[in-house]
Amino acid sequence: xxxxxxxxxxxxxxxxxxxxxxxxxxxxxxxxxxxxxxxxxxxxxxxxxxxxxxxxxxxxxxxxxxxxxxxxxxxxxxxxxxxxxxxxxxxxxxxxxxxxxxxxxxxxxxxxxxxxxxxxxxxxxxxxxxxxxxxxxxxxxxxxxxxxxxxxxxxxxxxxxxxxxxxxxxxxxxxxxxxxxxxxxxxxxxxxxxxxxxxxxxxxxxxxxxxxxxxxxxxxxxxx
Numbered sequence: 001x002x003x004x005x006x007x008x009x010x011x012x013x014x015x016x017x018x019x020x021x022x023x024x025x026x027x028x029x030x031x032x033x034x035x036x037x038x039x040x041x042x043x044x045x046x047x048x049x050x051x052x053x054x055x056x057x058x059x060x061x062x063x064x065x066x067x068x069x070x071x072x073x074x075x076x077x078x079x080x081x082x083x084x085x086x087x088x089x090x091x092x093x094x095x096x097x098x099x100x101x102x103x104x105x106x107x108x109x110x111x112x113x114x115x116x117x118x119x120x121x122x123x124x125x126x127x128x129x130x131x132x133x134x135x136x137x138x139x140x141x142x143x144x145x146x147x148x149x150x151x152x153x154x155x156x157x158x159x160x161x162x163x164x165x166x167x168x169x170x171x172x173x174x175x176x177x178x179x180x181x182x183x184x185x186x187x188x189x190x191x192x193x194x195x196x197x198x199x200x201x202x203x204x205x206x207x208x209x210x211x212x213x214x215x216x217x218x219x220x221x222x223x224x
Contacts, residue, residue, distance in 0.1 A: 080206065082107060083104075083206065112186065133153060134154060148166065149165040149187055167194040170184075171183070171184040171204075175215060182211070
């Protein structure tokens, strides 16, 4: 017990008097600590050097991770930009649909894409029969929903491939007033491609761009 109390007093004293080792440099030079890697005795100076090296390695690893994330975000931003430009250039429904499918399936490497619309003012190749349940489900989505494909009604849109799909992202399409008029679905055989905690910022932006492009093209068709 006394040794523990004395140790506490020593520690407190050194903490309160950092100048102690300035006056007794020989004591500091004699002090050694066990090397955490080899177990051999090393000086405090060596210990500090090893500690600094470990901190540098940790910071380098974090920096490399941040650079990787930055590069990935830059790549995704470029893909979203290219998609936006292509959507703007599309002047009719057929071209617009090909643009959506080709960019998502090509640049974004999404293996399966399906797009359905409803309550449109004009006839559209995309207005296949969509159940009221799916329409209500899409209308209730506040943001894109990612997760398992099983038990999702929209998985049936993929025909024979549906049985092999493991994950999907469902992106609601809304008009300028916030009313939902469609659903963009991206699916994959990989269970972790569209996992539940996946960030949805870029999916939201894609949904907004596709929504505006569809309204523009379909609106132009309605006015003809």
